[in-house]
Every structure is written in structure tokens, then in C-alpha cells.
Amino acid sequence: MIRVLLADDHQLVRTGFRVILETEDDLRVVGEAADGRRAVELALCTEADVLLMDVEMPGLDGLAATREITAAGPAPAVLILTTFDRDDYLFAALEAGASGFLLKNGTPEALIEAVRVVARGDALLAPEITRRVIAAFARPKAPVPGAKTEELTPREREVLVELAGGATNAEIAQRLHLGEATVKTHVSRILAKLGLRDRTAAVVYAYEQGVVTPGPSRDGWRR
Numbered sequence: 065m066i067r068v069l070l071a072d073d074h075q076l077v078r079t080g081f082r083v084i085l086e087t088e089d090d091l092r093v094v095g096e097a098a099d100g101r102r103a104v105e106l107a108l109c110t111e112a113d114v115l116l117m118d119v120e121m122p123g124l125d126g127l128a129a130t131r132e133i134t135a136a137g138p139a140p141a142v143l144i145l146t147t148f149d150r151d152d153y154l155f156a157a158l159e160a161g162a163s164g165f166l167l168k169n170g171t172p173e174a175l176i177e178a179v180r181v182v183a184r185g186d187a188l189l190a191p192e193i194t195r196r197v198i199a200a201f202a203r204p205k206a207p208v209p210g211a212k213t214e215e216l217t218p219r220e221r222e223v224l225v226e227l228a229g230g231a232t233n234a235e236i237a238q239r240l241h242l243g244e245a246t247v248k249t250h251v252s253r254i255l256a257k258l259g260l261r262d263r264t265a266a267v268v269y270a271y272e273q274g275v276v277t278p279g280p281s282r283d284g285w286r287r
Contacts, residue, residue: 084172
């Protein structure tokens with residue numbers, strides 16, 4: 065059972081999300097918040113797997129609330145939901161430690177699948193969203209001497225490069241001629257070695273450390 069928290073200042077929106085999610089046997093809403101401060105309190109005191117977080121809320125906004133939640137240690141994975149299709153929100157959500165980003169104008173099926181994806185820690189951002197964020201905000205940087213990336217094996221580094229391009233586990237497996245289970249193992253080891261929370265953090269880290277930079281290649285990325 066995937067336990068979900070809802071944070072949105074509009075009750076009708078929260079009710080709609082609850083109705084959509086609880087039509088599924090494996091999803092259950094375990095709490096609701098109408099502002100960011102209450103969202104933080106619920107995230108830290110309620111056993112939940114995923115928190116659906118609105119961006120614009122009274123008092124503490126969703127991005128600030130996300131930063132507090134992710135900085136506090138073990139907590140629900142945060143899935144940002146907003147009606148605003150803005151690049152600055154996308155990147156701010158990544159920096160805050162969110163595990164995914166979804167527009168409210170999507171379908172119920174997309175919402176349900178996003179919750180499941182985030183809950184299992186798999187492909188947390190759609191490739192098109194990853195590419196958009198990095199293309200708009202990433203700045204090429206030289207690798208930092210002594211950075212933790214030096215602890216990665218050559219194969220783990222290859223997997224990190226693919227992650228940074230927004231590839232799913234299935235796509236990575238196909239490109240590197242590996243089994244999906246092997247890819248998952250590599251991803252887990254990468255996150256552990258780099259001290260990262262999830263795949264989204266790995267994308268940001270790869271660009272900050274100069275592992276990859278935006279540029280021309282077969283899929284829009286320079287290795």
C-alpha cells in the first residue's frame with residue numbers, strides 16, 4: 065500500500081486528488097494540508113510514502129516546505145504539482161529536493177502513475193522535463209578534483225551519464241546492453257556512493273560536477 069499526503073490550499077483540489085487516488089487498491093491518502101507549514105508537520109510525523117505538494121500556498125510555499133522536508137532526513141518523497149508550466153519552478157523544485165514534478169492539467173492516469181513511480185524511486189522525471197530543465201539552467205562546469213564521482217566504477221559513470229539525460233531504467237538497459245535489474249543495482253550504488261537522495265538529485269549532481277554538459281550529441285547531451 066502506497067500512503068499519500070496531499071498539500072494544496074484549495075479543498076476542492078485535495079478532494080479531487082483523493083477521489084482519483086483512492087480508486088486504486090494500492091493507494092491510500094493518509095493526511096491533508098492546506099498550507100506549507102502544515103505539510104511539513106505532516107511529512108515529519110505521519111508514516112507516508114509520497115507527498116503531493118502544491119507550489120503556491122499561503123505562509124510557507126511548496127518549494128520552501130519541500131526544502132525543509134528533504135533536509136530533515138527520512139521523509140516522504142515529494143511530488144510537486146502545479147498549474148504553472150514555468151522553468152524556474154521546475155529547477156527550484158529540483159534544488160529543493162523534490163522527487164518529481166507534474167502539471168495539474170494532466171490526466172488522472174498520469175497522476176496515479178506519477179505517485180507509483182515516485183514511491184518506488186524509479187524514473188522520477190520524464191525525459192522531456194529533465195532535458196528542459198537542464199537546457200534552461202545548467203551551466204557547464206569543470207569536474208571538481210577529488211569529487212565523489214571518482215569513486216564510481218566506469219560502468220556506474222556510464223549509468224550516471226544516462227540518468228543525467230533523463231533515461232529510464234529500461235532505456236539505460238537497452239543502451240548499455242544490461243538487464244534492468246542490473247541497472248537498478250548500479251543506480252542504487254551510485255546514489256549510495258554520492259550520498260544522494262534519489263535519481264533527481266543525481267541529475268543535478270552530474271551537471272554540477274561537470275560529468276555531463278548540455279551540447280550536441282545523438283540525444284542532445286555531451287558526455
